[in-house]
Amino acid sequence: MMRRYLVAGNWKMNTTRESGTQLAQALVAEVPAENPGVEVLVCPPFPYLTSIGDVVNGSGVGFGAQNCYHEAPGAFTGETATEMLTDIGCRSVILGHSERRHILKETDADINLKVKKALASGLQVILCVGELQSEREADQTEAVLDTQMTGGLDGVDASAFDQIVIAYEPVWAIGTGLTATPDQAEAAHQYLRNWLKDKYSAEISDATRILYGGSVKPDNAQELLSQENVDGALVGGASLKPELFIPIIQAASGLATS
Numbered sequence: 001m002m003r004r005y006l007v008a009g010n011w012k013m014n015t016t017r018e019s020g021t022q023l024a025q026a027l028v029a030e031v032p033a034e035n036p037g038v039e040v041l042v043c044p045p046f047p048y049l050t051s052i053g054d055v056v057n058g059s060g061v062g063f064g065a066q067n068c069y070h071e072a073p074g075a076f077t078g079e080t081a082t083e084m085l086t087d088i089g090c091r092s093v094i095l096g097h098s099e100r101r102h103i104l105k106e107t108d109a110d111i112n113l114k115v116k117k118a119l120a121s122g123l124q125v126i127l128c129v130g131e132l133q134s135e136r137e138a139d140q141t142e143a144v145l146d147t148q149m150t151g152g153l154d155g156v157d158a159s160a161f162d163q164i165v166i167a168y169e170p171v172w173a174i175g176t177g178l179t180a181t182p183d184q185a186e187a188a189h190q191y192l193r194n195w196l197k198d199k200y201s202a203e204i205s206d207a208t209r210i211l212y213g214g215s216v217k218p219d220n221a222q223e224l225l226s227q228e229n230v231d232g233a234l235v236g237g238a239s240l241k242p243e244l245f246i247p248i249i250q251a252a253s254g255l256a257t258s
């Protein structure tokens with residue numbers, strides 16, 4: 001089955017209002033408004049979501065958030081409700097990123113509450129999973145992915161899968177310059193695709209996009225994206241520079257039309 005590539009830029013806690021605006025403008029200028037083969041998304045920090053949303057509005061670039069809270073609007077100081085995200089036209093949210101798991105100590109149970117709330121609000125959820133270096137060395141990669149998928153998707157109905165994207169991000173490859181080899185990425189993606197088949201259905205497994213994240217750069221994008229089970233990229237560092245992010249989008253466009 002032909003899955004539409006998704007190339008998403010996770011800006012993390014970077015940019016200023018001005019540099020973020022310039023970055024978004026550069027992308028809008030390069031990404032065609034109609035791009036059937038590739039969905040392009042940027043995920044700026046919360047304070048800039050509205051202004052970046054204004055820049056990309058009506059273009060081929062969507063915008064998403066990097067986190068959300070699971071409760072409805074109310075007395076939750078410092079948190080952001082999914083209702084606020086949809087209110088400003090934001091259509092996606094990254095959940096379970098390894099930095100939130102390991103630095104902010106989010107558990108699978110926390111992530112699961114957020115996943116369910118975001119889905120109920122109609123947001124596209126990019127659910128991140130991935131093992132630590134020590135877990136890979138101890139041959140626990142698949143067990144970790146199983147735990148994170150099972151925990152993150154607990155109680156999520158098959159009918160929600162048109163809103164779900166999985167991102168495989170080996171923690172040891174994030175921001176380190178180390179990249180999973182195409183074979184390592186493909187093996188993990190294949191495991192995740194089989195997991196979806198076992199736990200849900202062949203149709204869902206076939207249709208769900210699985211992104212790779214971890215030091216994706218212009219020089220490795222083509223090879224990673226051409227793996228059978230790699231349906232896009234979640235890009236951190238390289239998404240902050242148009243001259244690096246645009247070639248990654250172009251690599252996906254080239255593969256989509258080849």
Ligand SMILES: O=C[C@H](O)COP(=O)(O)O
Nearest residue numbers: 010174175214215236237
């Ligand atoms: O969400 C993106 C990933 O954490 C990858 O970050 P990176 O491309 O800087 O390694």
